[in-house]
Amino acid sequence: MPAEVTIDPARVREAVAEALVWPLERLGEFRVLRKNLDARQRVVRAVWSVEAAEHGVALPARSVEKVVFPAVPVDAVEVHIVGAGPAGLFAALQCISNGMRPIIIERGQPVRQRRRDLVQIYREHKVDPDSNYCFGEGGAGTYSDGKLYTRSHKRGDIRAALELLVQHGADRDILVEAHPHIGTNKLPGIIEAMRETILDAGGIIHFGCRLVDFKSDSGAIESVVWLDLATQHEIQARCAHLILATGHSAKDVFQLLHQKGVQLSAKPFAMGVRIEHPQTLIDQIQYHTEERGHWLPPASYRLVCQASGRGVHSFCMCPGGIIAPCATQDGEVVTNGWSPSKRNNPYANSGMVVQLEPSDWEALGYSGPLGGLHFQHAVEKSCWEAAGQTQKAPAQRLVDFLNDTPSKDLPKTSYLPGVEVVNLHEILPPLISKALREGLQTFVERMPAFLNAEAVLVAPESRTSSPVRIPRDPENLSHPQVLNLFPCGEGGGYAGGILSAALDGIRVADAIFESS
Ligand SMILES: Cc1cc2nc3c(=O)[nH]c(=O)nc-3n(C[C@H](O)[C@H](O)[C@H](O)COP(=O)(O)OP(=O)(O)OC[C@H]3O[C@@H](n4cnc5c(N)ncnc54)[C@H](O)[C@@H]3O)c2cc1C
Structure with a gap:
């Protein structure tokens, strides 16, 4: 209709x-x-x-089954989970369903406190390395657009995960929308409700506690060590099973594993920029009309092409959204995007990224399993330097990027710390800027209005997924060398987004249950 x-x-x-x-x-x-x-x-x-x-015939009932999370027995098997992002939280809920006690160790703060740390990023240009857009309760997904899209084909599993979100306060529309999203304003409440469920059932959560070490013997982890950031005391606890759900930004965790001789491998990922347009322009392009009718949602787009022999694609498009400062430490600039549930900001932003292979960064001298991580950091650092060594981001109008000339000025953007005029071709590695330019030219040919004077590129979009994979056995999902270590979610290289990370958390908790 x-x-x-x-x-x-x-x-x-x-x-x-x-x-x-x-x-x-x-x-x-x-x-x-x-x-x-x-x-x-x-x-x-x-x-x-x-x-x-x-008429006169009742439809069969199709209510959302409320999952009951019973209190775990006193002598329940304990599972340590590092990270309270979607993978860690859903793993914790599944542990409870399986009668096991989850003990979550999360370096960041509970969602409400975390908000203060986000404000200081754009007001004072200070990044707390343990509480920021990527770290803290709910993980990187908390202050996001909350798009719930996954390439997984297991519809039953997806439905169950979405129903759990509804049970914890998400709108029921996510069960029927083809492209559901929740919105930054609603996600914190849902995550708090999940926390209550975990605590009520006897789960344990340690906020402000960073995993710093583990002791292993005969191919298994015996104990984990975390630093209580408030007291600066280290706590060591015996550990039967360890789920590592630390996300793609926990560089220190990858480094710890590497130092301990745990096998890791380099993984392809994508890097580029955020592009921002007026939302009204995207609506006009997508809906072929001057003004979007109020019955239509703010429009989105998805663009893919091959350029310079590699894939270029739009990533995590946020209609009516904001470009967010997502660095996890001082000395780097990282961007990503979020939208409120109504997607009612005047801007449309999206990642525009270039697919990279380990051979790309090896050719630039970044070798070994952590080479991608070092390459990623080098790009983030050069963006920080180019924009004045604050959380301001380097930016260029699209038209000037295509012509390889610096912009004379920049339009207003949604990126709150501010933007600085640069020529991105001089900052981004040529293998990225060349393919990006060619890819954007293709998109403009397909959608000429995309080349708008107000369209601006803000750099870098560098954390699309993890550049490192923590291997795991496909059967029992544990690390091949460390039998009770379960890499999970985006950090392990097993998910790319909120829903797939959540599904992976459930899968790993089930694998532990089956093995114990
Ligand atoms: C601004 C933004 C917008 C996004 N928008 C979307 C979107 O709309 N849709 C979508 O599907 N995806 C989106 N994503 C990506 C999505 O958030 C991630 O794919 C997802 O959160 C990954 O889940 P995870 O549980 O594997 O890891 P994470 O969510 O990254 O969680 C990892 C957790 O581990 C903790 N941790 C790390 N190291 C340690 C340590 N040493 N000790 C203790 N704790 C530690 C971190 O604090 C963090 O809470 C967005 C990301 C960002 C940053």
């Missing part, structure tokens, strides 16, 4: 009857199972799947 119809329940009813080729009087109750939008034609169409019954 034309998307406009969706705001009028009577017209939706007519559309359902028409699709069934039933007279309107025959149609009884109906329920929406899936909502999608098709904007390829001039009239944007809403494509819904519905389940309908004849």
Whole structure:
């Protein structure tokens, strides 16, 4: 049906009857199972799947099953989980479902306190290395757009994870939207509710505690050591199973594993910039109209091409969003994006990134399993230096980037710490800037209005996924050398986004249950 119809329940009813080729009087109750939008034609169409019954016939109940998390037994098997991001939190919930006690060690602060640390990044240009956009309760996903998209095909698992989010306060729409998202303003409350569930069932959470060491013997971890950041005391605890869900930004964790001789491998990842346009422009391009009707959501896009022999693609597009300062330490600049649930900011931003292989950074002298991490940091550091050694980010108008000339000035951007005029071709490694330029030229050919005077590139988008993989046995999901170490989520290289990290957390908790 034309998307406009969706705001009028009577017209939706007519559309359902028409699709069934039933007279309107025959149609009884109906329920929406899936909502999608098709904007390829001039009239944007809403494509819904519905389940309908004849008048007088009840639809079968389809309530969201509330999962009960019973208190874990006193003598339950203990599982240490490092990291309270989506992988760690969902692993903890699954441990409880399996009768095991999760003990979470999280370097960052609970969500509400964490907010103060985010403010100091853009007000004072200070980055707390333990509490920032990537570190803290809820992980990197807390202050995000909350897009819940995964390439996983296990629909049952995805549905179960989404239902858990609904059980903890997410809007039920995420169960039917083809491209669901939650929004930065709603995610903290959901994460707090998950924390309550974990604590009520007897799970334990240590906030402000950073994993700094572990002792192992005969191919297994015997104890973990964490630093209580408030007291600066180290605490050592015996450990039966260790889930490492520390995300892609925990460089110190990769370094610790490397020092201890735990096998790691380099992993391809993508790097580039954030691009920002006025949201109204993206709406006009995607909806083929001057003004977006209020029945349509702020438009998004997804762009992919091959350039200079490598993939260039848009990444984590945030309609109505903000470009966020996501560095995890001073001396580097990192960008990413978020949106509130209504996606009602005047900007549209997206990563525009170039696919990189380990051979790319090896050719530049960054070798070994941590080579990608060092290369990534070198780019983040050169962006920090180029923009004045604060959290300001280097930026260039799209048109000037394509012409390889520095911008005379910059449009207003959503990036709160501020931006500095640069020529990104002089800062980004040529293998990135060349492919990016070619890729953007292709996108502009496909979508000429994309080349707008207000379009600006802000650098770098460097943490798309982990440049390091922590190997694991595909059968029992533990590290091949360290049998009770379970690499999990994005940091291990087993997820790329909130939902896939959550699903991996569940999978790993199940693998531990089956092995114990
Ligand atoms: C601004 C932003 C927006 C994003 N938007 C989206 C989106 O819309 N949709 C989407 O799918 N994905 C998005 N992502 C990516 C998504 O957040 C990650 O893919 C996801 O959070 C990965 O989950 P994880 O649990 O594996 O790791 P993380 O979420 O990174 O969690 C790791 C946790 O481990 C903790 N930790 C690290 N080291 C230690 C240590 N030594 N000791 C104790 N704790 C430690 C960290 O503090 C952190 O809380 C976004 C990311 C950012 C930064």
